[in-house]
Amino acid sequence: MRQVVLPIIGTVAAWRTEARALAAEGIAPEHVIWHRGTAPPDLFAGDAPKGQGRSLTIPRAALAEIEAALCHSDPERFARAYRLVLRLNDGLVWGDRSDADIRRVMEQAKSVRRDIHKMHAFVRFREVPSEGRRAFAAWFEPEHHTVEAGTPFFAKRFGDMDWVIATPEITARFDGTLTFHETTAAARPPEDATEELWRTYYANIFNPARVMVRAMQSEMPKKYWKNLPEADLIPGLIRDADRRVAEMAAREAEEAPARRLAVARRMAVPERPVPTAGTLDALRAEAAACTRCPLHAPATQTVFGIGPADAEVMFVGEQPGDQEDLAGRPFVGPAGQIFDQEAEAAGLDRGRLYITNAVKHFKFAPRGKRRLHQKPNGSEIHACHTWLDQELALVKPKLIVAMGATALQALTGSGEGILKRRGQVERMEDGTPVLVTVHPSYLLRLPDPELAKAERRRFREDLEQAARLSRP
Numbered sequence: 001m002r003q004v005v006l007p008i009i010g011t012v013a014a015w016r017t018e019a020r021a022l023a024a025e026g027i028a029p030e031h032v033i034w035h036r037g038t039a040p041p042d043l044f045a046g047d048a049p050k051g052q053g054r055s056l057t058i059p060r061a062a063l064a065e066i067e068a069a070l071c072h073s074d075p076e077r078f079a080r081a082y083r084l085v086l087r088l089n090d091g092l093v094w095g096d097r098s099d100a101d102i103r104r105v106m107e108q109a110k111s112v113r114r115d116i117h118k119m120h121a122f123v124r125f126r127e128v129p130s131e132g133r134r135a136f137a138a139w140f141e142p143e144h145h146t147v148e149a150g151t152p153f154f155a156k157r158f159g160d161m162d163w164v165i166a167t168p169e170i171t172a173r174f175d176g177t178l179t180f181h182e183t184t185a186a187a188r189p190p191e192d193a194t195e196e197l198w199r200t201y202y203a204n205i206f207n208p209a210r211v212m213v214r215a216m217q218s219e220m221p222k223k224y225w226k227n228l229p230e231a232d233l234i235p236g237l238i239r240d241a242d243r244r245v246a247e248m249a250a251r252e253a254e255e256a257p258a259r260r261l262a263v264a265r266r267m268a269v270p271e272r273p274v275p276t277a278g279t280l281d282a283l284r285a286e287a288a289a290c291t292r293c294p295l296h297a298p299a300t301q302t303v304f305g306i307g308p309a310d311a312e313v314m315f316v317g318e319q320p321g322d323q324e325d326l327a328g329r330p331f332v333g334p335a336g337q338i339f340d341q342e343a344e345a346a347g348l349d350r351g352r353l354y355i356t357n358a359v360k361h362f363k364f365a366p367r368g369k370r371r372l373h374q375k376p377n378g379s380e381i382h383a384c385h386t387w388l389d390q391e392l393a394l395v396k397p398k399l400i401v402a403m404g405a406t407a408l409q410a411l412t413g414s415g416e417g418i419l420k421r422r423g424q425v426e427r428m429e430d431g432t433p434v435l436v437t438v439h440p441s442y443l444l445r446l447p448d449p450e451l452a453k454a455e456r457r458r459f460r461e462d463l464e465q466a467a468r469l470s471r472p
């Protein structure tokens with residue numbers, strides 16, 4: 001028997017090298033015992049018989065699946081993969097799900113990809129003290145061996161900070177370069193005050209009327225709960241959801257312990273917009289320190305709304321772009337230029353408008369020196385909602401203009417079908433009219449010049465309608 005010992009770090013690349021070498025020596029799959037990390041004392045010492053050597057040529061699609069499946073926790077995966085590459089080399093057609101090896105590899109590749117997706121969704125960074133760039137740490141327990149495949153995503157997304165993701169087996173470390181190390185000591189982040197803020201925050205945004213146990217369990221299986229700072233609230237919240245819905249309907253506001261109430265005030269997304277600051281300037285100062293969602297970390301600054309406190313019309317965009325993030329003001333980049341031109345042509349005076357965004361931090365993925373815009377997700381929009389609510393409560397515009405699906409979703413709860421809804425006036429819960437239009441950057445992205453011209457004309461018409469609707 002030939003024993004092959006693969007390293008803990010770089011397992012897949014090592015398997016590839018070993019598989020090629022074994023095939024070149026003509027060693028049959030049944031004569032190989034695969035180990036990862038360490039081999040048990042030489043139980044089957046001795047070598048394997050050699051046959052006809054061959055060089056492997058494997059279809060790229062098959063190799064990608066096989067290498068994904070090699071990250072699975074099944075101990076048989078290395079042997080199966082070696083057997084399969086030899087069979088593919090000998091003419092087996094990739095993709096035939098009636099073949100047990102192919103089917104198993106495809107299934108395992110799928111669970112590995114799902115595990116990577118969960119890592120992307122459920123890793124929670126906490127800031128740690130640092131003398132240089134801002135530094136963050138997270139503890140995560142993947143189901144499979146997904147650290148090396150799953151963490152480059154974070155290097156792209158959080159390329160301008162230092163971070164560590166520790167898992168029971170491997171720790172990924174990023175300081176401009178992503179490196180992997182065997183985890184030597186438990187690196188679970190300490191339970192401290194920040195944890196409590198997280199918990200309270202979670203408890204506050206957790207609307208029991210929206211608890212969908214099945215969806216929650218499929219998106220966030222129990223095994224991930226323990227890694228979330230807010231996790232030990234979840235079972236109780238689910239168990240209690242029905243009772244809390246009934247209570248919420250019936251009860252008067254309940255006294256919360258003073259400390260919890262203080263934290264809740266800071267972190268809660270209010271059910272109704274109750275301004276915590278009495279003026280836009282005070283609100284802007286509060287928002288400047290916002291850490292309600294992870295977007296604050298890589299962004300340069302909070303980009304708050306701008307315009308007079310008694311503006312009659314409030315324009316809401318999606319989120320600041322690269323230039324807005326640097327300037328600290330909304331709509332100053334390319335989308336802002338289109339907006340300015342069309343607003344002026346429509347007879348709107350920008351100085352009389354209040355202009356803001358649904359999300360106040362720039363979300364981006366670094367690509368070399370560039371920062372590529374990324375669409376904010378539902379929880380980021382939700383986390384930022386408190387600022388928009390309070391801007392609305394302070395400015396009390398007569399008309400709101402939602403530019404694009406994100407703004408429309410933040411304002412009306414649904415961003416679906418924006419092209420069908422554009423030009424129409426919808427209503428906020430309090431009756432304030434919301435005129436729907438497209439986002440100006442949509443106009444920048446249209447490749448067909450004729451369509452771009454027509455869409456720009458329609459955008460101007462929407463702004464002309466806004467001007468009409470805001471006249472006394």
Ligand code: URA
Pocket residue numbers: 317318319320321324329330331332333335336357439441
């Ligand atoms: N896009 C937006 O939605 N808002 C800005 O401030 C800039 C670009």
